[in-house]
Amino acid sequence: MKKDAKRQIEDMETQWRDAQLTGNVSEMERLLSEDYFGISMTGQVNTKEQQLDRIRKRTLVLSKIELSDVKVKLIGTTAVVTSRAEVEGTSDGTPMRGSFRYTRVYQRTPAGLWKITNFEATRLARPNQPEGETSAQK
DSSP: OHHHHHHHHHHHHHHHHHHHHHTOHHHHHHHEEEEEEEEOTTSOEEEHHHHHHHHHTTSEEEEEEEEEEEEEEEETTEEEEEEEEEEEEEETTEEEEEEEEEEEEEEEOTTSOEEEEEEEEEEOOOTTOOTTOOGGGO
């Protein structure tokens, strides 16, 4: 049972990645819970509707998402995913690229479906980048 749930979450991570890369709003809507909120790599907090609008209006366009070091932890009806991601794209028209660590939280609904309920991304410092300096400052 636990192995099946982990496989389902791993499959949903792929579905999420594909929906982000293709701008598939209906797929993203299916994946996100009604009470979803996420904290973007810039620290912006988004509800489900705000996140869908970012994709719909193309204020967030990702052209590359390479995932590695993906770990799934199951805690009852909750799954916590951590990963490293190499990302490229634009946010509000500004080019962005970088390495990030993220945490995504899934909740199993009473109907047995998994939904993404929370997300947070943290930018990783580049090698030889002084502590506290962002890539925008270079």
